[in-house]
Amino acid sequence: MTMRDVLKGWVERYFSDEEAVVLLVVLVLGFAAVIWLGKMLAPFFTALVIAFLLQGVVAWLERVGLPRLLSVLLVFLVFVGTLLALALIVMPLVWNQTVDLIQQIPSMLASVQLWLDELQARYPTLITPDQMQDWIATAGREITLLGQRALTLSLASLGNLLGLIIYLVLVPILVFFLLKDRETLTRFTLSLLPTKRTLMTRVWNEMDDQIANYVRGKVIEIFIVGIAAYVTFWFFGLQYSALLGLAVGLSVLVPYIGAAVATVPVAAVAGFQFGIGEEFAYVLVAYGVLQALDGNVLVPILFSEAVNLHPVSIILAVLFFGGIWGFWGVFFAIPLATLLKALVQAWPRSVAKRDQEAVPPGAGLQK
Template sequence: MTLREVFKSWVEHYFSDEEAVILLVLLVLGFAVVILFGRMLAPFLTALVIAFLLQGGVNALTRRGVPHLLAVTLVFLGFIGVLLALAFILMPLIWNQLVGLVQETPRIVASGQRWLDDVQERYPNLVTPDQVQEWIAVAGRELTQFGQRALTMSLASLGNVLALIIYLVLVPILVFFLLKDREQLVEFTLSLLPQQRSLMTRIWQEMDTQIANYVRGKFVEIIIVGTVSFFTFAFFGLPYAALLAVLVGFSVLVPYIGAAVATLPVAAVAGFHFGMSEQFLYVLIAYGVIQALDGNVLVPILFSEAVNLHPVSIIVAVLFFGGVWGFWGIFFAIPLATLLKALVYAWPRGIKQHQAEEARAAESADH
């Protein structure tokens, strides 16, 4: 079989159905719009994600007999309350701790230098003075670059403030109308699709539960892990507890890699604050217990309906989509990988099922 015949057979297998071609065009257009206009549409995409998260609360209230508009209003007011609490309580606390950490950086560097000198004296064959000086020089360059980036961010603060104001005004408005007019928006979207959409329906049915379970479950996981980490760090008297807790909470977005990355700042702050003491060991043990409970108890409970993906697939998805779309790419890496998996499994079966249905319909018409 020639290469041309192989390619022709592949095209006939996957694109012999009109719906498959339309689905491919829609997927390409969707990815192109996000890549090219993602920054411009960021408020809408953010509102779409938040509305998706809040829709579960609206559904729960309507199932209990609450009118739809009242349910939307109650859930939206709860969302605004959480947003105000974050803006006026959590964010100032995190900002103050971040400023304190930057101001204390020279002392931390000096403490690290003393620790390296002590290690070099104890193990002269393992660590040489030249290596110590090289590490200190590297740390100095990194701190200098960090200061330059901070200065650049401060110079561009006006644009950042304007963007924040736009988000604070547009996103809540969009969220409210996405929740209020959900049925009309869904009907309008479906009206743009072809009448025969068995393949799209199959893929959506396979994806709907997984996406809802993952997005809402990941949101709950971030809140639980971050809150438990904050109270744990505060109990041990660890400085910058809120800042580290936020870092640990968001680290669950990146499976396997996030936990390892978050360990470094936690261990560094604990080491500089407590030294190599029992208290330092207790902090690391408590942090390890949090990670173990998250991976072995919380994740199985929250993601019981998630599609199983191979760890290699998850890591590749995080690297690729995170590189393309940044934070949101990391957040949606697993749902997007699940979408690709659903496409691979549903596409040929959907086409064959549609063809079988047409054949049965033709046979019925003949009889």
């Protein structure tokens, strides 16, 4: 049997069903739309994600007994209020601390140079003056490039200010209508699909609860970890506590790697402010306790219904989808990996079931 015959048999086995072909086409078109039209349709995709997050709260209010329209209005008002609080309170605070941090970088570099001088004087055979000067020059070049990138980003942001305003206005409007007309939009989408969609229904049922649990749980985890980190750093009097709290909160987007990466700025700021002493140790111990509580208490509670994926699969998904779609790729890396896992599990089962139904009763008993 040639390779051509093997491929032909595989295609006939897995794509002879019309529903399988339709599912493949839907997936390819969906990924293509996100890849090539992602920037153009970014407000819609953002609103779709937010509406997906808020739908669970709307459904809970409906179960309590509130009418759907009133539930949608209450949830939407809370969402708009949260958005305004972030825009008017949190973001200015983070921006001011970022500007302050950039202004303090020269003094930080001076402190590093003094520390290296002391280290070189104490261990002259370990670190030579030439090596120390090379390290300082490299750090200075990196800081200069970072400042240039920040200036370029700021100037580009000024040019896109009108687009940002339109984005902030358009997304809440889309969120409201996606929540209000959810059933109508769902019926319209289903009308575009074939009436026979057993495979698609099986795949959706296997991943719907897990993805909903993951996305909502991840947003809650970001808020809880970020606020807890900010309060912890503020309690110890650590500078740039809001900026560091935001960084620690967003670090949970990338499992395993994010916590390690977020440790670097926390340790650096604490080291520059307190020196290598007791207060520095207290900050790191408190940060370690926070990460331990997140990994061993908060994550099991929030993601108790999530699909169990191997750590290697999670890291590969983060690298792959993050490289394609940036922030949103990192955010949806685990849900997309869950989708692929559901496809791998449901598709062969559907083919096997179809083959069993095609075998006449008692055929396996004939000799």
